Amino acid sequence: MASEPPPSLALDLTGTFAFGLNGALTAGRAARLDVVGVVALDMITALGGGIIRDVLIDSLPPATFQDWCCFALAAAGGLIAFGLSKHLQRRCHP
Template sequence: MTTENPLLLALDLAGTFAFALNGALTAVRVARLDIVGIVTLGMITALGGGIIRDVLIDYLPPATFSDWRYLAVAAAGSLIAFGFGHRMHRLSGLIVVFDAAGLSLFAVTGASKALDMGLGPAQAVILGAITGVGGGTLRDVLLQRIPTVLRSELYAIPALVAATITVLTIRFGVYGIPAAVGAAVACFAIRMVGVRYGLNAPRPPGQTDDEPER
């Protein structure tokens, strides 16, 4: 068990906070839920990716349940979003930014923790991406939306990039704060460029862009 890895913990808590804000603001904006619904959705979005990761790598009970700091940070982010969400202008922009931040940080921590637990490099990359997209996917399923990871504008790809950078830098012994932050920033930048310009990965041959989507 890797009980203490301060860099992993710090990035993980930052990602938890970002996803808590994202999930709770989404609940405020999209679904007009009450405080319990808002905090519940914020906490599921914040903790879902890490719980899926910990179940898959057999790190049970999940860090969330053995370390109160995750619960506290997720609850704090959700309550802040509940209290201040109505004053925030450009709410949809903030929702996208917090989502991209959580995605980036969790892709790094997921890949790093998977390597710590002895998984191979390809598995660690996939697991990093799953950690990044997991919380948002639960959020979208609960709100009856097709998950962002399927609709994209570059969502899974930046997560895979960040996880790959993480795995490579760990393998080559140059991992540390700069590498971890660099990997997260790369993911965040790709994601935000994708959102800004409405970029999508290639469509199947024979489909044109002006076909109706659903």
């Protein structure tokens, strides 16, 4: 991932964070999981698509495993979503 130009890298990392938030919010809302379950489903959602893409185009090892930023952003998205899930639930479902 380090060889990508900065705009592409920024978009990739932004997408990873956004998918992490989405996966974590869905896990927290639909399954009412604890923090470990939310972060696990968050990581699968945020990183799974890129891993499958890299395997299908034969770009091995996948870019996710070459840089810690992807893991950190995915985990941060999950933790933020878990922390805000109660507040968001009250705000969205009065």
